[in-house]
Amino acid sequence: MxxxxxxxxxxxxxxxxxxxxxxxxxxxxxxxxxxxxxxxxxxxxxxxxSDAPAAQCVDSVELGAIRAALQDHDVITGTADDNGTAPLPVATLDRRLVHARAAFQAGHFASLGRLVPKLLADTNRATACHAREEDRLASARLLSLTCELIEAVSIKFGDTDLALVSAHRAVAAAELSGNPVIMASAARHLADAMTLHGQPHAATRFAVIAATRLESDLRTRGADGLSVLGMLYLKAAMAQATAAASDDTRAAAAARAVPELLDQADEHADELGADGNALWTAFGPTNAALYRVAAHVSLSQGADAVAVAQGIPDPARAALPKERRAHLLVDLAHGLTQAGAREQAVDTLLKAEREVEEEVRCRPRTRQLLEDLRLLGVGSAEKRLQALAQRCGLLE
Incomplete structure (x- = not known):
């Protein structure tokens, strides 16, 4: 302004x-x-x-703009009005998507509240209006990946309804693209959204069926194919870990399924041979270990989560995108809290804040951990915790 x-x-x-x-x-x-x-x-x-510098968070206004873009008639129907405006070239849309996905992995979540509504409208128009079939299919691929990004941003800021809607849109666009890699990528985002929307059993079934049906095609697509295949099993594992933490009568069976699904993902990571970032998955042995930490936290196995996290080599962790590094540190802080090492949990959150402020200051899940630590008490880390809570806007 x-x-x-x-x-x-x-x-x-x-x-x-x-x-x-x-x-x-x-x-x-x-x-x-x-x-x-x-x-x-x-x-x-x-x-x-406040005298404290505020992290830039996606707020209700920006989430509202994203929701309005998803609810647009053209986006819902996959159409565009004939106003004489030529659709943007696929190369232009691809550059914009790469910029937005890079912003997410760098932890600049707030910028996406401004970027993605326009990108969604433009990729939808390109999918509907390009004359060449090749361009329409490529645009559908970009439309699906844009909807995936909206799902990921929505999850960060706790809007599971918006995440579920955008993930469904991603799956629809992926099917339109005819690309099995994009189909698998969209499926893993929908499984994630379903899990966090309270449907973990359905999420597991969806992810595993997608992996089974697409595996033969994905294995012919190199690193992209293996990466999204492995991510489907990681999302299925997290869905089962979430189900196991509930009072569901199937909780015990879900808990037993978690290590099996994680092992399946490890096999694909080993087959890939190294850490990578194909299709912005950050998939490889290290990210698979991150999910194992998260699964232990979901199952309230704090000591196990800490042990896995401490076993990740520093160079491998440092090579991950910033968003992944901060996410690991927050999960480690949860594990330390469960294990009773609350002073270490505070210091770990401070490390996460240095990696990506928004992961700590803006994300509801992390802010809840801060509130829990304030209630439990953190001994000699009390002043550090209070200062962090103030930066997060949790103190008057």
Whole structure:
């Protein structure tokens, strides 16, 4: 927002805005002025009142914009109006998708709230309007991957309804593309969304059936194929771990299935031969180990989670995308908390914050862990925990 636009929305002059930003006016402004500024900027009032730098989080406004884009008539029906506007070239859309996926893996989640609605509209229009079949199929591939990205962002910020809708859209676009790698990739995102939406048994069935039906085709697609195949088993394992943590009558059977599914993923990781990032999966032996840590945490096996995490070589961990590194540290903090090592859990969260602020300060799951640690007590780490909680906006 320009200074001129901000001034107009505040009912003030450009000079007034410049003076405020330069610290020459309103050193102790009236609350009504701050409240109006917060509404104009669409941020929380406490962000303006806090001395702590605020992490940029995807907020309700941005999630609302993403939801509106998914609910657009053209996106739902896979059509586009004939307004004479040519669809964007596939190469242009591909560059934009690569930029957005790179932002996610770097931990810049907030930027995606602005990037993905336009990308969704443009990839949908390209899928509907390109004259050449080759371009339409390539656009459908990009549309599916864009919907996957929306699912991943929605999961980060706790909107499981939005995640489920976007994952279903991803599967539909993947089927349209006719590409088995994209079909498998979309299937693993839908399994993830189903799990977090309270449907872990259905998620397991969906992921395993997709893996079984697509395996022969995926094995002919090199690293891309093996990576998405392995990820399907990892998502199935997490679905079973979630089911095992419930009061479901099938919980015990689900718990027994977790190591089998993880072992299946390990086999594909070993077959791949090295860590990689084919189709932004970060799949390989190291990421498979990360999922094993997460599964132990879901099963409340904190000591086992810590042991697996500590067994991951530092160079392998350092080579992962930042989002994966921060995710591992947060899972390790959960495991340490379960194992009673709460001071270490706080220090591990601080390491995660240094990796990706948004993974700690914005994600509901991590903020809940902070609240739990505050209730449990963390001994000598109390001041560090309080400072982190303040940065996360959890303290008045």
């Amino acid at each position: 320009t200074q001129t636009d901000f001034g107009a929305l505040m009912g003030q002059s450009l000079r007034w805005v410049q003076d405020v930003e330069g610290g020459h006016r309103q050193r102790d402004p009236r609350l009504s002025v701050l409240e109006r500024a917060a509404r104009v900027l669409q941020i929380r009032l406490e962000v303006l009142l």
